Amino acid sequence: MKNLKTNNVSVFAKFKTLLLIVALSCFNSCDDNELPEAGSIPDLTPPSALFSASQGEGAGDEWKTVFFSNQSNSATSYSWDFGDGNMSTDFEPSNEYSGEGTYTVTLVARDNLGVESTFTDTVEVTQPPAPTVPDPTLINADFDKLPKSSGSDCSCSAWINKSLGDQGESSSGNGGSDNVVKFDNNEPDHVYQEFEVVPNADYTISVVVQFKSLVNNTPPMDAMFEIRVLSGSGYVSGYTPTYYTDSASFPQDDFGYTTIAQVEDAANNLLTETITNPSDDSYITYTYTFNAGNNTSVALFMRGIGGAATGNFGYNSGDEEIRADSVVITAN
Missing domain, CATH: 2.60.40.10 (Immunoglobulins)
Incomplete structure (x- = not known):
C-alpha cells in the first residue's frame, strides 16, 4: 500500500508539471493582438474625421x-x-x-x-457672377442752362475748369432753347467733369454733336471736336475728387486736371477721339467705349480743336461753330 500511495503522488506531481509546461508554452506563443501589452489601456476616444x-x-x-x-x-x-x-x-x-x-x-x-x-x-x-456696375452719374448731362457757383446761369454749368480753357457757352438747338453748349469760332472752349467709375469696368459714351455750316461757305473745314476720358492718376497731386449733386456746387478752377499738358499726356488718356466736320449740320450721335483701368475716378474733357493755337491754352475750335446737345455714359 505504501508503494502504491507513493506511486500515486508521483503520478499526480508529474501531471501538475505537464499542465504548467502547457500553460507556459501557450502564454509564450499567443499573438500580441490576443493579449494586451503590460500596462496598456483601451482607446476610449478614437478619432472622428469631419x-x-x-x-x-x-x-x-x-x-x-x-x-x-x-x-x-x-x-x-x-x-x-x-x-x-x-x-x-x-x-x-x-x-x-x-x-x-x-x-x-x-x-x-x-x-x-x-x-x-x-x-x-x-x-x-463656381465662379460668381460679375457684380452689377452702376452707370456713372453726370450732372447737367443735357447741357441745360443752370446756375453755377458764380456768374450767370449757363449750359456749361457743372462742366467748367478754367485751368483748361474758356467755358463753353449757352446756345439753342436741336428743337430747344438754351439746351446746348457751343464751342465758338476760334475760341479755346471746353467742358470738363469728373465722375466715379468701377475699376476695370467697360463703359460706353454717346455724345450728340452738331457742326455748323462753313463760315461764309468758304473751305477749308478745320473745326474738329475732341473727346478725352482722363484717368484719375493725372489729377493734381494730393487732390481727392468730390462728386457733387447739383451744378451750383462745382468748382470752376484749380482742381483735378490743371494744365493742358496733363490733358495731352498720352499716359493720362483712357480714350481719345476726334470728330471731323461731316459736312452735315444735323445733330449726330457718336458712340465710343473705354475701360476704367485701375481708376475709381475719371474726367470727361471735350473741346473744339483745329484752329491755329491762340491764347494761353494753345488750341481753338477752328472756323465752324460746334454744338453738343447731350452726353450719356453707361456701364457695359
Missing part, C-alpha cells in the same frame, strides 16, 4: 480658393486629398483649384495610437 468648406470671395481669382475648417475630434495628425491632385497635412488648409467643378475631398484623421477615421465630401467651386 470638415466643412467655404469658397473664397473677392476680385480676380480669389473665388478659386477653398478654405477648409477641420472639425475632427481626438486626432493628432491629418492627411488631406483635395480631389485635384493636391495634398496637405495642415490642420486647416486651403486649396486653389484650377477652375469651376465638383471635387471629392477626403480627410484622414489619426491619433497617437495609429487609429484612423476617414471623412469624404464634395465641394462645388
Whole structure:
C-alpha cells in the first residue's frame, strides 16, 4: 500500500508539471493582438474625421480658393486629398483649384495610437457672377442752362475748369432753347467733369454733336471736336475728387486736371477721339467705349480743336461753330 500511495503522488506531481509546461508554452506563443501589452489601456476616444468648406470671395481669382475648417475630434495628425491632385497635412488648409467643378475631398484623421477615421465630401467651386456696375452719374448731362457757383446761369454749368480753357457757352438747338453748349469760332472752349467709375469696368459714351455750316461757305473745314476720358492718376497731386449733386456746387478752377499738358499726356488718356466736320449740320450721335483701368475716378474733357493755337491754352475750335446737345455714359 505504501508503494502504491507513493506511486500515486508521483503520478499526480508529474501531471501538475505537464499542465504548467502547457500553460507556459501557450502564454509564450499567443499573438500580441490576443493579449494586451503590460500596462496598456483601451482607446476610449478614437478619432472622428469631419470638415466643412467655404469658397473664397473677392476680385480676380480669389473665388478659386477653398478654405477648409477641420472639425475632427481626438486626432493628432491629418492627411488631406483635395480631389485635384493636391495634398496637405495642415490642420486647416486651403486649396486653389484650377477652375469651376465638383471635387471629392477626403480627410484622414489619426491619433497617437495609429487609429484612423476617414471623412469624404464634395465641394462645388463656381465662379460668381460679375457684380452689377452702376452707370456713372453726370450732372447737367443735357447741357441745360443752370446756375453755377458764380456768374450767370449757363449750359456749361457743372462742366467748367478754367485751368483748361474758356467755358463753353449757352446756345439753342436741336428743337430747344438754351439746351446746348457751343464751342465758338476760334475760341479755346471746353467742358470738363469728373465722375466715379468701377475699376476695370467697360463703359460706353454717346455724345450728340452738331457742326455748323462753313463760315461764309468758304473751305477749308478745320473745326474738329475732341473727346478725352482722363484717368484719375493725372489729377493734381494730393487732390481727392468730390462728386457733387447739383451744378451750383462745382468748382470752376484749380482742381483735378490743371494744365493742358496733363490733358495731352498720352499716359493720362483712357480714350481719345476726334470728330471731323461731316459736312452735315444735323445733330449726330457718336458712340465710343473705354475701360476704367485701375481708376475709381475719371474726367470727361471735350473741346473744339483745329484752329491755329491762340491764347494761353494753345488750341481753338477752328472756323465752324460746334454744338453738343447731350452726353450719356453707361456701364457695359
